[in-house]
Amino acid sequence: MILTVTPNPSLDRTYEVPTLMRGEVLRATSDRMDPGGKGVNVSRAVAAAGRDTLAVLPLGGAPGALVAELLRAEGIAVAAVPVAGQTRSNISVAEPDGALTKINATGPELTAAESETLLDAVRAHSADADWIACCGSLPRGLAPRWYAALVARAHEAGARIALDTSGPPLLAALRERPDVVKPNAEELAAAVGRPLRTIGDAVAAAGDLRALGARTVLASLGADGQLLVTGSGVWFGSAEADAVRSNVGAGDASLAGFLAAGGEGPEALAAAVAHGAAAVRLPGSVMPTPSDLDPAAVTVTADVPLDRVLTEPTP
Incomplete structure (x- = not known):
């Protein structure tokens, strides 16, 4: 079972339009509503693959109730922590060429008591978890060390932790030695304080995160692929995405x-690349099922092309 923690979940509405024109009245060609937040999306993808998952998240107001309802409709168990504030609602506008415009709300401010209740909920449900995935930004009211406290408590309970966040919360949590961290190129560059121009630069930056405490770094490099940097070696994985419909999630x-x-290991990296490549071909934040995957299109190698210039170098 994979337990996910999403401190700042959302209700996500996605509209597909022929062209985004500022100041005009637009008619969507399609629209959908999904439970959102990085940890929520991980649970949705795990459930789509037929695996057990539990989503732990703070929920408040009518949007929060709808998030829980939508998750349960996808067969996902929910451990909701009631909060006084209202769960945020986000809007995404997708164009046919893959361009995506997002408007993300701030979300509620959690009290000290709600913060502690959320940590308690994770501890209460962690015994049966193979992995705990802690994902996304922290809402107002949670200090940057909140993820660090969660990692420490999870390790005390014997659980393995995967962390997908950025900025001060990521740097603070590294001291507690999370088992996996998953930055994208921009987050990786920000964490080490220097730009990334090549895949070799990304490998070096991932090594710096390991030196700061991360046991494994799984780095997403956008269209260029993904890197896996561990104490045992470095691997590079890629796959062709012939039609990008939405990169949300x-x-x-x-x-x-x-x-x-x-x-x-490289087998898990291949699975990560296959899932990411499948997801960008789907609308909104729809998560891929096994039938959407194309493992044969994935290449994983230990011969990492260090000198290759990134398609989107970080500033």
């Missing part, structure tokens, strides 16, 4: 695939 699908495949 693609990184979360990758993490789900990685953990569902065991969470270590």
